[in-house]
Amino acid sequence: MYKRVRRRIVAEINVVPYIDVMxxxxxxxxxxxxxxxxxVKVDLPQADAEPLDEQSxxxxxxxxDAQGRYYLTVGANEKEPMSAEEVAILVKAHLAIEPGTPVLVNGDGAVSYNAVIQLMVxxxxVAGVPSIGLMTDSIGE
Incomplete structure (x- = not known):
């Protein structure tokens, strides 16, 4: 006669399916x-904001401006209003000549947040600016 083999009951949890799901x-x-x-990637300051160095x-x-017109200022040289694309092209051309020049965005308080973000984008x-700063007025002004 055949001898019946008793299987031992395994009381372990099979975790392989759980590992697959995870x-x-x-x-x-x-x-x-x-x-x-x-x-939009913006480099936020880690401490209180300070004015730009004189040597930079x-x-x-x-x-x-408040009417949504775009301007590009280099130093004290302010030009006539232009489109946002023209601003980006001029910034790209300037950065090709002088790489490492800081780029700041100055938005009027009445301008929508969307207009400022679109300019930053x-x-x-278009211009390939790696880091953009935001200009603000001092609290006392």
Whole structure:
């Protein structure tokens, strides 16, 4: 006669399927996280803001007035109003001649936030500006 073999009951949890699920979730989150975050890269100061050094290069100042007109100022040389694309092209040309020149955005308080962001995006994409500063008035002024 045949001898019946008794199998011993295994009381362990098989974690292989859980590891597979966790790996899939990890991959999904790794792919979806960069798609969720949107914004413009801005180098924020780590301490209180201070005025620019006297020894630094004269900054390029891209301005938007209350009527939404764009200007580009190099030092004290302010020009006539122009389109945002013209500002970006002029900034790109200036940075090709003098790389490392600081670029600042000066927006009127009445201008929409969207207009300032659109100018910053244009300066980054068209002109290739790596870092853009935002101009403000002093608290006492």
């Amino acid at each position: 790996l899939v979730l990890l991959i999904v989150f790794m792919i979806s996280t960069p798609l969720i975050t949107q914004g 290069k004269t900054p390029l100042v891209a301005s938007i 244009l300066l980054q994409t």
